[in-house]
Amino acid sequence: MLRRGHGLINTSKPCPAALLYRRHTIPGLRLGLRLYSSDTEPPHNVAILGGGITGLGSAYYLTKELPNVRVTIYEASDRIGGWLSSKRVPVKDGTILFEAGPRTLRPNGNGVLSARLLQELDLAKDAIFAQRTSPAARNRYVYYPDHLVRMPHPSVGIAENLWSLFTEPVFSGTPWGIVSEFFTPARDPSVDDESVGDFYSRRIGRNAVDRLMSGVLHGIYAGDAWQLSAKSLFPAQWRDEAELGGVVAGMIKSQTDGRRVTRHEREFLREMKKYEWDPLLMATLKDNTVFTLKDGLQGLVDGLARHLVGKGNVEFKTSSPVASVKLARAGIDVTAQGSEQSENYRHVISALSPSHLNQVAKHPHSESTAAHLVPTIPSVTVMTVNLYYRTPDLHPPGFGYLIPQATPFENNPERALGVVFDTAYSPSPKDLDFANWQITDTQQLQQAREQGQLINVNDFAWYNMPNRPNTQDDVKERGTKMTVMLGGHWWSEWPAFPDEQEGLALAKSVLQRHLNITEEPEAYQVNVQKDCIPQYTVGHEDRLKKAHNKLWSEYKGRLRVAGNWMSGVGVNDCLRSAWDVVRSIRDGTDGTGLEQVGTSEYVRLKARRPGEGVKEVERDTTRQPGQAGLMMEMLWTDPQTMPGRGPSKRGVGLQFGPDVTKRFCEKNGLEAVIRSHEVRMEGYETDDMNRMYGFEGECKAKYNERVFKLFSESFSALPLATLIGDKYLTLHHG
Numbered sequence: 124m125l126r127r128g129h130g131l132i133n134t135s136k137p138c139p140a141a142l143l144y145r146r147h148t149i150p151g152l153r154l155g156l157r158l159y160s161s162d163t164e165p166p167h168n169v170a171i172l173g174g175g176i177t178g179l180g181s182a183y184y185l186t187k188e189l190p191n192v193r194v195t196i197y198e199a200s201d202r203i204g205g206w207l208s209s210k211r212v213p214v215k216d217g218t219i220l221f222e223a224g225p226r227t228l229r230p231n232g233n234g235v236l237s238a239r240l241l242q243e244l245d246l247a248k249d250a251i252f253a254q255r256t257s258p259a260a261r262n263r264y265v266y267y268p269d270h271l272v273r274m275p276h277p278s279v280g281i282a283e284n285l286w287s288l289f290t291e292p293v294f295s296g297t298p299w300g301i302v303s304e305f306f307t308p309a310r311d312p313s314v315d316d317e318s319v320g321d322f323y324s325r326r327i328g329r330n331a332v333d334r335l336m337s338g339v340l341h342g343i344y345a346g347d348a349w350q351l352s353a354k355s356l357f358p359a360q361w362r363d364e365a366e367l368g369g370v371v372a373g374m375i376k377s378q379t380d381g382r383r384v385t386r387h388e389r390e391f392l393r394e395m396k397k398y399e400w401d402p403l404l405m406a407t408l409k410d411n412t413v414f415t416l417k418d419g420l421q422g423l424v425d426g427l428a429r430h431l432v433g434k435g436n437v438e439f440k441t442s443s444p445v446a447s448v449k450l451a452r453a454g455i456d457v458t459a460q461g462s463e464q465s466e467n468y469r470h471v472i473s474a475l476s477p478s479h480l481n482q483v484a485k486h487p488h489s490e491s492t493a494a495h496l497v498p499t500i501p502s503v504t505v506m507t508v509n510l511y512y513r514t515p516d517l518h519p520p521g522f523g524y525l526i527p528q529a530t531p532f533e534n535n536p537e538r539a540l541g542v543v544f545d546t547a548y549s550p551s552p553k554d555l556d557f558a559n560w561q562i563t564d565t566q567q568l569q570q571a572r573e574q575g576q577l578i579n580v581n582d583f584a585w586y587n588m589p590n591r592p593n594t595q596d597d598v599k600e601r602g603t604k605m606t607v608m609l610g611g612h613w614w615s616e617w618p619a620f621p622d623e624q625e626g627l628a629l630a631k632s633v634l635q636r637h638l639n640i641t642e643e644p645e646a647y648q649v650n651v652q653k654d655c656i657p658q659y660t661v662g663h664e665d666r667l668k669k670a671h672n673k674l675w676s677e678y679k680g681r682l683r684v685a686g687n688w689m690s691g692v693g694v695n696d697c698l699r700s701a702w703d704v705v706r707s708i709r710d711g712t713d714g715t716g717l718e719q720v721g722t723s724e725y726v727r728l729k730a731r732r733p734g735e736g737v738k739e740v741e742r743d744t745t746r747q748p749g750q751a752g753l754m755m756e757m758l759w760t761d762p763q764t765m766p767g768r769g770p771s772k773r774g775v776g777l778q779f780g781p782d783v784t785k786r787f788c789e790k791n792g793l794e795a796v797i798r799s800h801e802v803r804m805e806g807y808e809t810d811d812m813n814r815m816y817g818f819e820g821e822c823k824a825k826y827n828e829r830v831f832k833l834f835s836e837s838f839s840a841l842p843l844a845t846l847i848g849d850k851y852l853t854l855h856h857g
């Protein structure tokens with residue numbers, strides 16, 4: 124039986140726009156294919172090439188989805204984890220943690236997978252969550268042309284945001300560009316892809332690219348806005364222009380009709396929705412933008428490794444670079460370097476970079492690029508320089524700053540990409556100090572935790588209360604910790620990279636010029652991450668489609684690829700590609716790991732109208748709201764004058780400050796929340812209540828018995844919460 128999905132993807136230049144995303148299957152190629160079947164083959168064994176986060180994630184999902192599987196991980200170096208690498212270094216009064224690579228994870232989008240790992244690997248107790256209200260979430264800066272400019276944020280107020288928008292050169296022309304984008308004609312349909320720079324300068328204006336967007340692209344891809352692909356990096360906007368005339372039109376449509384996603388994505392979202400979260404972790408994640416771990420993201424690697432070793436069916440082969448992978452009569456043969464003998468596996472998941480994969484999958488006698496299994500995907504090298512200074516608060520409060528491409532050379536001769544204020548992501552001894560907490564009653568904190576509530580005693584959501592929060596730096600008085608990011612596309616043409624001392628000198632020089640820091644760092648670490656970020660340059664999607672076709676025709680679904688070179692360069696994206704590839708193996712779906720590239724099957728998610736979350740709350744038919752859940756919270760939560768959240772005086776629910784109400788209203792598009800003043804011990808409105816408030820008499824006097832009956836029946840049927848005109852949320856509160 125032929126199954127969906129293993130058809131070859133059309134990579135030829137499209138003629139009419141309608142053909143753009145169509146896949147072509149070539150029936151002839153399918154004839155004679157022996158598709159694997161789980162009933163007839165020996166127990167499932169899978170080799171994973173590469174022990175970075177993608178490889179570890181793949182092993183993790185394999186052992187979860189196919190419990191009887193045997194997994195072998197081949198890793199060339201003597202350590203696993205790849206670019207994720209955290210080191211504790213000594214300073215005068217203790218130790219601090221430096222991250223060489225990624226340092227924080229977002230729990231949204233694909234990040235739901237890393238958030239799930241917190242729960243499944245029991246890592247939430249080691250996590251540090253940065254609140255939405257924390258400086259790290261609210262203060263983001265761009266360095267242009269010679270000073271830091273804070274990006275607009277609702278928390279600073281309309282006046283300040285507008286002032287900045289109309290006076291700072293970094294925004295010059297952008298507000299008007301966004302307004303006029305609506306009226307800008309769509310691109311010529313024959314254009315199959317273009318750079319992000321070309322796309323956005325056509326739609327919004329060149330300044331928006333050079334002064335803003337290029338900075339954001341530095342922060343994610345360390346890449347060049349004029350080379351990265353608009354179609355691959357901004358697929359929704361790229362399609363919106365073609366189909367709706369523009370990016371703003373697309374945003375409006377998403378608001379009114381719902382966000383557009385691929386069918387595959389919708390399935391993923393549905394599956395994620397079904398997940399059973401620990402209520403406290405859920406509450407924590409909702410209020411946070413990013414999280415990290417007390418021992419850095421290395422903690423995630425260690426957690427995965429511990430879990431996999433404990434499983435007993437996963438073998439780690441470190442210091443074992445792979446020499447070749449070859450399709451065999453049954454399965455696929457993998458030979459490690461220096462080994463005479465190959466091992467046979469039913470499937471191989473390659474978590475290697477494309478160039479590395481080409482080396483191990485190449486035909487022994489062919490050197491030509493045409494013989495490459497996957498096309499070359501360029502990548503950039505990033506140098507991260509971690510610095511620790513004794514003096515605290517050497518930077519303004521916030522995430523850090525990005526340096527856009529238009530920053531004049533004399534203000535950035537080192538060609539830095541940005542600076543991360545690591546201090547903002549982890550509690551300091553000051554935050555640990557009881558005296559500075561908003562709530563100090565540990566008994567209350569303990570009780571609240573037991574009831575699945577999160578209480579913010581400061582900027583870091585406190586998952587493991589009443590215990591002290593986690594912190595990365597174990598020092599008496601914390602100084603300032605920062606990371607200077609250098610390299611990326613700026614270094615692509617450089618004949619050689621700076622060495623450690625040169626890197627340190629470059630980083631210090633950046634900080635002296637931009638932040639006036641002249642002090643010598645007490646500790647530092649220079650890390651060169653060679654070819655660490657793949658560049659999705661113009662034509663990326665087409666290259667991936669070609670790779671899919673070649674992989675399919677040469678390996679018939681036995682060799683599948685995952686990693687950061689296909690549809691997202693972050694840790695979360697790596698986990699997602701691992702998840703997808705394992706699912707397709709589990710389900711026996713034919714594929715290569717690239718079968719979703721350029722899919723044209725889009726659907727719209729249901730639009731979330733203002734306050735819809737509230738409407739979705741089902742009425743509790745048992746007439747008892749219980750001790751947990753949203754119904755309970757709506758019933759028993761009370762306002763408090765202090766900002767943030769606090770334990771409820773009632774012993775159930777919690778208290779919330781005016782900032783929480785404001786955020787809730789903003790998020791749900793509400794004008795106000797109206798709460799009744801009286802708590803009814805019975806918990807629900809009853810006919811008695813109508814009588815008590817004199818409604819019965821008034822109604823009968825003004826109208827008649829029938830009208831009263833009708834109203835009291837309606838009241839009894841009213842939900843505890845209702846929306847009036849989509850603007851006012853009324854809560855009976857009793």
Ligand SMILES: C=Cc1c2[nH]c(c1C)Cc1[nH]c(c(CCC(=O)O)c1C)Cc1[nH]c(c(C)c1CCC(=O)O)Cc1[nH]c(c(C)c1C=C)C2
Pocket residue numbers: 223224225226227228229259341342343344345413505507522523524525540541542543608609692693694695
């Ligand atoms: C270490 C260098 C990295 C640079 N880009 C990435 C890494 C690991 C990958 C990356 N960075 C970000 C994303 C977006 C989504 C996400 O997964 O968080 C990705 C895929 C955003 C980001 N960039 C920086 C930080 C601290 C974050 C995440 C946290 C946040 O948004 O609050 C800083 C940063 N990274 C790089 C540069 C040049 C840079 C400069 C300040 C390159």
